[in-house]
Amino acid sequence: MKFLVVDDSGVMRRIHSNILKEHNIDESEIFEAENGEKALEIARKEDIGMFLVDWNMPKLDGLKFVEYIRAMESYKDVPVIMITSEAARYNVVDAIKAGVTNYIVKPIKGDTLWEKISRYLV
Amino acid sequence: MKAKYVNPFITAAMNLFHDYLGLNVTSGKPYILQDPSSLNEVSGIIGLAGETAGAVVLSFTRETAIKIISKLAGRTYQALSRDVIDGVGELINIIAGNAKKDLLDFRIVISLPGVIAGADYEIHWPEQIPVISIPFSSDLGDFSLNVSLKDAD
Numbered sequence: 001m002k003f004l005v006v007d008d009s010g011v012m013r014r015i016h017s018n019i020l021k022e023h024n025i026d027e028s029e030i031f032e033a034e035n036g037e038k039a040l041e042i043a044r045k046e047d048i049g050m051f052l053v054d055w056n057m058p059k060l061d062g063l064k065f066v067e068y069i070r071a072m073e074s075y076k077d078v079p080v081i082m083i084t085s086e087a088a089r090y091n092v093v094d095a096i097k098a099g100v101t102n103y104i105v106k107p108i109k110g111d112t113l114w115e116k117i118s119r120y121l122v
Numbered sequence: 123m124k125a126k127y128v129n130p131f132i133t134a135a136m137n138l139f140h141d142y143l144g145l146n147v148t149s150g151k152p153y154i155l156q157d158p159s160s161l162n163e164v165s166g167i168i169g170l171a172g173e174t175a176g177a178v179v180l181s182f183t184r185e186t187a188i189k190i191i192s193k194l195a196g197r198t199y200q201a202l203s204r205d206v207i208d209g210v211g212e213l214i215n216i217i218a219g220n221a222k223k224d225l226l227d228f229r230i231v232i233s234l235p236g237v238i239a240g241a242d243y244e245i246h247w248p249e250q251i252p253v254i255s256i257p258f259s260s261d262l263g264d265f266s267l268n269v270s271l272k273d274a275d
Contacts, residue, residue: 009212011195011205085219106216107142
């Protein structure tokens with residue numbers, strides 16, 4: 001199963017990718033993108049099984065990215081976990097409307113993040 | 123600027139530095155920042171817009187920034203590298219985003235973070251809104267969180 005980690009912070013991408021690797025996800029199954037545009041390019045090429053997506057990013061933000069992939073037949077039902085600092089209730093509502101599967105507010109401990117991810121593993 | 127607008131930022135910072143990063147950290151008494159040049163060498167900045175206007179700045183010495191981002195990333199940095207700059211931006215992003223959940227008077231849009239580093243820089247704060255500075259002490263060094271936010275009408 002392929003994962004796409006989308007975050008404009010290189011440090012955060014590495015932290016989230018490392019959590020996947022620590023749980024025996026092979027490095028070759030983990031893709032990274034620094035904004036929604038790059039993430040869309042990867043999503044079109046690869047058969048991604050789960051997205052971990054930040055909200056605030058340059059070029060194409062996480063919310064718009066989710067709207068784009070939800071309009072694609074192949075990603076209609078794929079789990080999308082939004083991992084963002086945006087903690088306001090109205091942000092959560094907007095993200096759910098855009099089609100995110102689960103919403104996580106940063107900062108999040110590795111164990112808690114993995115617990116959320118593992119719910120959607122097939 | 124009302125105290126109730128400052129407290130959510132203090133809570134968010136304590137959640138990040140104490141609860142998440144596990145630092146031994148205390149916050150001091152907030153005061154009005156009279157001299158904007160009193161900020162430290164490395165500052166992460168986020169603009170606040172939407173139904174209000176303002177900015178929030180997290181300011182470290184170079185050494186403290188390096189130590190705290192080493193703790194965040196789980197690796198040891200020796201210099202003010204691209205990762206350290208990136209990490210400082212992420213810290214202020216987390217504080218601003220988390221504070222929003224307790225700022226119930228208005229819907230706030232936060233900007234992407236910017237980070238500036240150097241001995242001599244000036245931040246152009248929103249005009250006619252005081253800047254409240256909150257000093258923090260931690261086992262990895264002191265830092266400050268500086269908040270300027272327009273009151274709700």
